[in-house]
Amino acid sequence: MELETRREEGTLIAKAQSRVDGANAREFQDALEAAIDAGDRALLLDLEQLSYISSAGLRVILLTAKTLGKQDAKLAVCSLSDPIREIFEVSGFDKIIPIHPSQTEALTALKS
Amino acid sequence: MPRPAKILVVDDEPDLEPLMLQRMRRHIRAGRYEFLFAHNGVEALERLREDPGIDMVLSDINMPQMDGLTLLEQIPQVDPDIRSVIISAYGDMKNIRTAMNRGAFDFVTKPVDFEDLKVTIDRTLRHLAEWREALASRDKLVALQNELDVASKMQQSILPAEFPKGPSYQIVGSMEPARSVGGDFFDVMSLENGRIGLAVADVSDKGVPAALFMMSTRTLLKGAAIGNSDPGAVLREVNDLLHEDNEASMFVTVLYAEYDPASGELHYANGGHNPPLLVHADGSSTLLPLTDGIALGLVPDLKYGQDSVTLAPGDAVVFYTDGVTEAMNIENDEFGTEGLRAIFAVSPPSNWEEANSAIFEAVHAFAGDMPQSDDITCVTLWRRESEP
Numbered sequence: 245m246e247l248e249t250r251r252e253e254g255t256l257i258a259k260a261q262s263r264v265d266g267a268n269a270r271e272f273q274d275a276l277e278a279a280i281d282a283g284d285r286a287l288l289l290d291l292e293q294l295s296y297i298s299s300a301g302l303r304v305i306l307l308t309a310k311t312l313g314k315q316d317a318k319l320a321v322c323s324l325s326d327p328i329r330e331i332f333e334v335s336g337f338d339k340i341i342p343i344h345p346s347q348t349e350a351l352t353a354l355k356s
Numbered sequence: 357m358p359r360p361a362k363i364l365v366v367d368d369e370p371d372l373e374p375l376m377l378q379r380m381r382r383h384i385r386a387g388r389y390e391f392l393f394a395h396n397g398v399e400a401l402e403r404l405r406e407d408p409g410i411d412m413v414l415s416d417i418n419m420p421q422m423d424g425l426t427l428l429e430q431i432p433q434v435d436p437d438i439r440s441v442i443i444s445a446y447g448d449m450k451n452i453r454t455a456m457n458r459g460a461f462d463f464v465t466k467p468v469d470f471e472d473l474k475v476t477i478d479r480t481l482r483h484l485a486e487w488r489e490a491l492a493s494r495d496k497l498v499a500l501q502n503e504l505d506v507a508s509k510m511q512q513s514i515l516p517a518e519f520p521k522g523p524s525y526q527i528v529g530s531m532e533p534a535r536s537v538g539g540d541f542f543d544v545m546s547l548e549n550g551r552i553g554l555a556v557a558d559v560s561d562k563g564v565p566a567a568l569f570m571m572s573t574r575t576l577l578k579g580a581a582i583g584n585s586d587p588g589a590v591l592r593e594v595n596d597l598l599h600e601d602n603e604a605s606m607f608v609t610v611l612y613a614e615y616d617p618a619s620g621e622l623h624y625a626n627g628g629h630n631p632p633l634l635v636h637a638d639g640s641s642t643l644l645p646l647t648d649g650i651a652l653g654l655v656p657d658l659k660y661g662q663d664s665v666t667l668a669p670g671d672a673v674v675f676y677t678d679g680v681t682e683a684m685n686i687e688n689d690e691f692g693t694e695g696l697r698a699i700f701a702v703s704p705p706s707n708w709e710e711a712n713s714a715i716f717e718a719v720h721a722f723a724g725d726m727p728q729s730d731d732i733t734c735v736t737l738w739r740r741e742s743e744p
Binding site for chain 1 (some may be wrong): 539559561562605606629630631646649678688690730
């Protein structure tokens with residue numbers, strides 16, 4: 245699974261593509277783990293290009309948030325399309341993972 | 357011929373032994389069952405240590421020296437694969453709940469109905485056979501595919517084989533597993549005062565760990581549902597217990613509902629699951645509002661809200677998993693709740709057994725040649741127009 249990544253002031257920004265389901269959730273997890281450095285203060289997942297995420301994919305996001313927590317780093321997501329937002333809302337994940345409308349707003353929130 | 361199933365009966369009542377042997381004599385003679393007896397928990401543990409061939413334990417709760425609940429805690433230390441069924445006083449929901457939470461597979465109530473007891477014994481033995489087969493295969497695991505087979509057997513073994521029946525309602529449900537991804541299950545339970553508990557759930561991962569998580573969820577739900585008429589409190593209890601020992605951050609979305617056939621009232625709590633669909637007799641339908649719950653196993657000490665709706669005669673509620681609404685066709689369109697609602701809008705069902713199958717057919721017809729990517733589960737509860 246391809247992850248497009250860049251860094252901005254200690255925040256790793258990763259763009260997820262197409263879909264994450266049971267078949268490629270492990271790949272998604274490996275790609276995220278490989279991208280994260282010990283020095284990262286936060287991970288922002290940009291989900292604009294994501295068309296579908298299954299519960300296995302949500303679990304990867306959660307595991308990644310846990311891993312980051314151990315190095316005192318935060319995780320947030322941004323730019324959710326309506327179907328993805330609905331998946332976050334129905335599962336209750338919108339109450340566990342901070343969601344922001346855009347990268348700019350997410351970066352401001354992560355800095356504070 | 358397979359050897360008879362060895363069942364250890366633990367009860368301090370001296371009458372039970374001759375009664376059991378008498379009522380089960382045909383099955384004993386046919387070589388299906390072999391009974392051993394103990395009169396308290398201490399004696400039972402001795403028998404279990406002496407005889408590693410014992411398959412299941414059937415135990416009373418109140419006994420001298422060591423009671424049934426303490427025995428339940430001790431059994432796994434002797435053999436974790438023994439399954440226990442508890443005999444309790446009718447209506448003693450507190451003890452039954454404790455027993456279920458301590459890993460009892462099922463329970464029967466006093467006075468013992470031997471026909472019902474036989475059904476319960478056979479279900480337990482069937483589960484045990486599937487469980488052993490799964491364990492044996494697991495030992496031989498060489499590839500992921502094998503592991504998925506094991507998981508799928510465990511998944512199938514916990515689904516109910518039959519549903520409670522009543523003159524004023526009908527319940528039908530089934531689950532079609534996807535080839536590689538799986539995590540759906542459902543349960544339908546008869547509760548006290550004629551109420552019925554319904555659960556539809558989806559575990560976040562696949563494979564054996566997810567199947568084990570599924571089995572814990574099912575057992576905890578059963579335990580929490582008994583003697584608790586507040587679905588929000590049921591989810592709260594299960595959430596806390598699942599969270600206790602969840603290093604792998606697995607989670608399960610659960611829709612749990614209690615139906616009272618006498619009044620038509622349905623109370624439900626939604627733990628991060630797809631909202632059920634209420635279908636009226638004219639084919640119109642509405643999604644039942646979410647109750648602000650999060651998927652179970654993630655965050656401890658959460659309060660789960662609940663909501664209720666009264667079914668008018670002719671109304672039905674469709675409980676489903678995302679395998680239904682997120683089924684995709686070749687153009688990557690989702691079946692959606694619109695697809696589900698359209699089934700009933702076109703022709704309001706008069707027979708819900710057929711309607712439940714029609715949902716599966718509609719999903720397959722929509723998906724066409726696209727491989728099924730997730731388990732599909734659908735359970736319907738129908739309040740009949742009039743009692744036959």
